[in-house]
Amino acid sequence: MSSALETERPLFIVFEGIDGAGTTTQAQAACAWLEESTQNPVFLTREPSQGPIGALLHQALRRRIEFDPRVMSLLFAADRLDHLFEEIQQHLKDGVAVICDRYYLSSLAYQMVDAPQDLEWLDQLNAKAISPDLTILLDVPADVAMDRICRGRLNLDLYENLDRQKLVRDNYLHLAEHRRRPDERIEVVDGHRAQEQVLSDICELIASV
Numbered sequence: 573m574s575s576a577l578e579t580e581r582p583l584f585i586v587f588e589g590i591d592g593a594g595t596t597t598q599a600q601a602a603c604a605w606l607e608e609s610t611q612n613p614v615f616l617t618r619e620p621s622q623g624p625i626g627a628l629l630h631q632a633l634r635r636r637i638e639f640d641p642r643v644m645s646l647l648f649a650a651d652r653l654d655h656l657f658e659e660i661q662q663h664l665k666d667g668v669a670v671i672c673d674r675y676y677l678s679s680l681a682y683q684m685v686d687a688p689q690d691l692e693w694l695d696q697l698n699a700k701a702i703s704p705d706l707t708i709l710l711d712v713p714a715d716v717a718m719d720r721i722c723r724g725r726l727n728l729d730l731y732e733n734l735d736r737q738k739l740v741r742d743n744y745l746h747l748a749e750h751r752r753r754p755d756e757r758i759e760v761v762d763g764h765r766a767q768e769q770v771l772s773d774i775c776e777l778i779a780s781v
């Protein structure tokens with residue numbers, strides 16, 4: 573069986589992890605590697621998106637405005653579908669691979685902290701978000717991630733505190749193990765290593781899709 577790198581099928585790859593896990597750094601590095609390997613452009617994007625609903629979320633995350641946690645869940649899910657319909661699916665349709673820094677697993681892992689009993693509802697809200705070909709979950713202990721975030725930063729975003737980060741990490745690991753969709757592939761990668769080592773594992777995983 574040939575790898576998706578050798579076929580025309582554009583890949584949809586997602587990076588997930590707690591704040592400070594390195595999703596942004598590794599998504600950028602993986603994007604450069606994939607472009608080089610395939611000699612084709614890759615669309616690198618992130619959630620919350622740069623769209624109108626994403627803009628509201630960015631303000632809420634910076635504490636410029638405040639929403640009830642249930643409203644945040646709805647906004648994250650709405651931003652996701654807007655991003656999917658307006659950008660991600662367009663690129664995939666044009667044959668361009670997409671790498672997305674955060675996607676629906678973030679909604680489950682983060683928003684379920686506020687209301688674990690709402691997991692089914694969160695799943696429903698995200699049911700129209702297509703499954704990626706591969707989700708890479710960068711796993712880093714919460715205290716290590718918080719140290720990374722606090723280095724050189726004065727203000728912390730809404731969810732950037734140690735207690736919450738611990739709960740989000742537990743949620744991610746639980747979801748990856750017990751709640752993955754039937755058509756979903758989630759790989760947990762140890763993110764508490766040198767950047768090049770982490771990237772090497774990631775490239776191997778992408779090449780195996």
Ligand code: TMP
Nearest residue numbers: 591619620648674675678679682683731
């Ligand atoms: P980031 O842009 O630095 O990754 O920050 C986005 C923050 O928003 C981060 O704390 C994770 C959080 N988030 C959610 O709580 N739910 C979601 O669905 C998404 C996409 C992000």
